[in-house]
Amino acid sequence: MTDTAVSPSPSRAASLRRPRPVRRAIGKTLRTAVLVIATAWVLIPLFFMVIASFKSVPEFFMNPFGLPAEWSFSNYTRAWEDAHLSLTLPNTIIVTSVSVAVSTFLSALVAYGLSRKEKKFAAGFYTLFVSGLLVPVHAIILPLFILLKAVGLFGTLFALIVPYIAMGLPLGVLVLTPLAASLPRDLIHAARMDGATEWQVFRRVVFPLLKPGLVSVSILNGVWMWNEFFIPLIIAFRPEVQTMPVGIVSFIGSYSTEWGLVFASVVVSTIPVVIAYLLMTRQFQSGLTSGAMKG
Amino acid sequence: MAQRLKTRRQRYGHLWFVAPGLAFFLAVMIFPLVFAFGISTTNWSGLGNDLQFIGLANYAEILSYGPYYRAAFHNALIFLAIFLFQHTVGLYIAVLLNEKPRFMEFYRTVLFLPVILSLVATGFVWTLMLSPNIGLINPALQNMGLGFLASQWLSHPTSALGAVIVVTAWNSLGWAIIIYLAGLQGIPDELKQAAAMDGANTRQIFWRVTFPQLSPSFTALSVLTFIGTFRTFDVVYVLTGPLGAPNFGTDVLGTLIYRTAFGASSFSSAEIRFAFGVAMALFTMLIMAIACWGLLKVLRAREIET
Numbered sequence: 241m242t243d244t245a246v247s248p249s250p251s252r253a254a255s256l257r258r259p260r261p262v263r264r265a266i267g268k269t270l271r272t273a274v275l276v277i278a279t280a281w282v283l284i285p286l287f288f289m290v291i292a293s294f295k296s297v298p299e300f301f302m303n304p305f306g307l308p309a310e311w312s313f314s315n316y317t318r319a320w321e322d323a324h325l326s327l328t329l330p331n332t333i334i335v336t337s338v339s340v341a342v343s344t345f346l347s348a349l350v351a352y353g354l355s356r357k358e359k360k361f362a363a364g365f366y367t368l369f370v371s372g373l374l375v376p377v378h379a380i381i382l383p384l385f386i387l388l389k390a391v392g393l394f395g396t397l398f399a400l401i402v403p404y405i406a407m408g409l410p411l412g413v414l415v416l417t418p419l420a421a422s423l424p425r426d427l428i429h430a431a432r433m434d435g436a437t438e439w440q441v442f443r444r445v446v447f448p449l450l451k452p453g454l455v456s457v458s459i460l461n462g463v464w465m466w467n468e469f470f471i472p473l474i475i476a477f478r479p480e481v482q483t484m485p486v487g488i489v490s491f492i493g494s495y496s497t498e499w500g501l502v503f504a505s506v507v508v509s510t511i512p513v514v515i516a517y518l519l520m521t522r523q524f525q526s527g528l529t530s531g532a533m534k535g
Numbered sequence: 536m537a538q539r540l541k542t543r544r545q546r547y548g549h550l551w552f553v554a555p556g557l558a559f560f561l562a563v564m565i566f567p568l569v570f571a572f573g574i575s576t577t578n579w580s581g582l583g584n585d586l587q588f589i590g591l592a593n594y595a596e597i598l599s600y601g602p603y604y605r606a607a608f609h610n611a612l613i614f615l616a617i618f619l620f621q622h623t624v625g626l627y628i629a630v631l632l633n634e635k636p637r638f639m640e641f642y643r644t645v646l647f648l649p650v651i652l653s654l655v656a657t658g659f660v661w662t663l664m665l666s667p668n669i670g671l672i673n674p675a676l677q678n679m680g681l682g683f684l685a686s687q688w689l690s691h692p693t694s695a696l697g698a699v700i701v702v703t704a705w706n707s708l709g710w711a712i713i714i715y716l717a718g719l720q721g722i723p724d725e726l727k728q729a730a731a732m733d734g735a736n737t738r739q740i741f742w743r744v745t746f747p748q749l750s751p752s753f754t755a756l757s758v759l760t761f762i763g764t765f766r767t768f769d770v771v772y773v774l775t776g777p778l779g780a781p782n783f784g785t786d787v788l789g790t791l792i793y794r795t796a797f798g799a800s801s802f803s804s805a806e807i808r809f810a811f812g813v814a815m816a817l818f819t820m821l822i823m824a825i826a827c828w829g830l831l832k833v834l835r836a837r838e839i840e841t
Contacts, residue, residue, distance in 0.1 A: 271631050271634075271636065272636065274627065274628065274631060275628065275631055275632075275636065275642050278624075278628055278642075278646060278708070279641075279642055279645050279646065281705065282645055282646055282648060282649060282705065282708075283645060284671075285660045285661060285663070285664050285705075286648075286660065288660075288663060288664070288671055289659070289660045289663060292663060346555055346556040346559065347556065349552040349553070349555060349556060350552065350553050350556040350557070352549070352552050353549040353550065353551070353552030353553035354549075354553060356549055361550070365553055365557070368560075369556075369560060372560060372564050374820055374823065374824050374827075375564050375568055375820065376766075376816045376817070376819060376820045378789070378792045378793065378796065378812070378813075378816040379567075379568065379571040379575075379813050379816035379817050379820065380563075380564065380567035380568055380570075380571055381567075382571070382574070382581070382796070382809065382813070383566070383567035383568075383570035383571050383574070384563065384567045386570075387562070387563075387566070387567065387570075402559070402562075402563060403563050405559055405563075406559040406560050406562070406563030406564055407563070407564070409556050409559065409560050413556070438549070438551075438552075442552065463651050466653070467652070467653030467654065467655070467656075469653065469654065469655050469768075469769045469772075470768060470769070470793075474797065485653050485655040485656075486655075488655065488659075489655060489772075489773065499663065502659060503659065503663070506655075506656045506659050506660070509653065509655075509656060510652055510653070510656050513651050513652070514648070514651070514652075517648065517651050518644070521640075521643075521644050521647075524647075524651065525643075525647055525713050526717075528650065528651075528710075528713070529710075529713050529714055529717055
């Protein structure tokens with residue numbers, strides 16, 4: 241196709257130096273086109289969901305993909321009551337924040353405990369925690385259900401918080417243990433020399449130094465806890481103890497044609513994470529990938 | 536004596552830091568797992584007290600259980616499609632972004648966005664797009680004069696599985712881009728410059744220098760995709776329901792195990808076999824663990840070679 245291939249043996253160096261502005265411009269346009277198409281593919285569905293959430297039922301069916309003639313917030317006010325977002329939004333916030341905080345803190349403790357590689361137990365415990373990533377929720381959910389009922393947590397938010405804390409540990413330990421092991425030993429020894437107890441060493445020296453890892457782990461676990469669908473689907477039956485994803489799915493049965501209402505609820509359930517993501521894009525991207533790369 | 540006590544405390548002092556996490560972990564993950572294995576050796580339906588110990592009969596039954604293979608086959612198709620998509624489109628977009636085009640931050644932010652959205656939200660967004668009556672895709676095709684392509688996307692087995700794949704791809708493209716981008720940014724420029732000095736063209740530089748350097752990203756992404764696609768549940772549940780409609784055309788292991796163990800509306804309660812569902816979940820875990828281990832071994836070996 242190109243002149244280099246057709247013309248009689250031009251030296252490679254010459255062909256590299258020869259300016260080919262037209263070809264370069266076409267290439268650049270094509271590359272930009274790929275990026276624009278991919279971006280549009282991501283944004284268009286989201287855009288139409290937001291638009292749909294502002295439309296009344298008749299308008300939605302008459303004009304599903306134009307801008308709403310009249311921007312109505314009635315779907316949002318109704319979603320707040322009918323889809324029980326007034327209950328499930330605070331639930332989601334409480335469950336996610338408590339679970340993330342406790343799970344991350346416990347992961348940090350475990351990571352410090354396992355960071356001294358010379359201890360025989362460390363490697364075994366590390367493998368045990370990390371293999372938790374493979375445990376299928378489908379298999380453990382009913383025994384868990386029975387257990388939660390037996391200890392009286394069933395029907396409270398703790399029925400979600402306790403499992404989430406435990407299920408956040410594998411990722412937390414996976415990310416934090418290597419980090420804790422890489423902290424400068426001298427710093428910890430110096431603190432011990434000064435008479436600090438193990439707890440003080442952890443709180444004053446190790447915990448602050450783990451901060452970047454703690455942020456990653458919080459994001460990594462916070463995103464799945466906020467979005468988790470299957471566990472509350474089995475464990476939380478009433479809106480009073482449900483989180484948003486399962487709350488939205490379970491109310492749909494009775495309102496299946498009211499798409500505006502459904503999308504208003506989906507938008508509400510999504511906005512907090514999107515805002516957090518836009519504020520801390522870099523931390524989200526590096527935090528989420530750090531877990532993936534280590535696995 | 537005091538000395539010995541002190542050294543012992545020093546030696547095992549760290550154990551106390553592991554204890555609280557371990558207690559949660561044992562109570563919520565390990566104990567139920569052992570419990571679940573116990574259940575899987577019975578014929579318990581999940582309701583009532585009627586149960587008998589039947590040994591490994593449930594596991595033996597899985598081996599000749601048609602729906603299990605059908606569901607696993609669908610998982611495998613989804614995996615293959617997503618795998619190819621991520622290592623082609625995902626990699627290509629990462630390479631484009633690595634050249635730092637204008638608005639790079641914008642593209643990157645938007646393309647990763649679906650990763651943080653719940654699969655429930657993703658499922659609903661795409662139900663809207665694909666719906667034959669109110670959707671956007673059919674009218675768009677008609678406007679472009681491609682009306683003959685318009686379809687009841689979620690009602691034909693093939694296109695419904697295709698839809699599940701498209702939605703999964705939409706949701707997971709961001710992973711591929713970010714993981715590959717991180718890999719690309721870790722490659723020292725000197726390597727590429729040296730290759731260019733030796734007279735390699737752009738394509739040669741990519742395949743001989745850049746791509747081999749990306750093998751850790753390739754490994755991580757492949758394993759992540761494998762685990763993600765074989766565990767898929769939410770997308771199918773929201774798009775086509777727990778029966779894997781139409782006619783089980785989108786039935787995956789997640790939905791099969793779910794409705795066997797817990798039932799589904801329009802599913803007779805006589806068909807709920809909790810113990811069998813649990814056996815399928817544990818069996819799948821075992822196979823996936825072995826497959827993951829094999830995959831890692833093969834891919835890591837490849838990393839060392841290059």
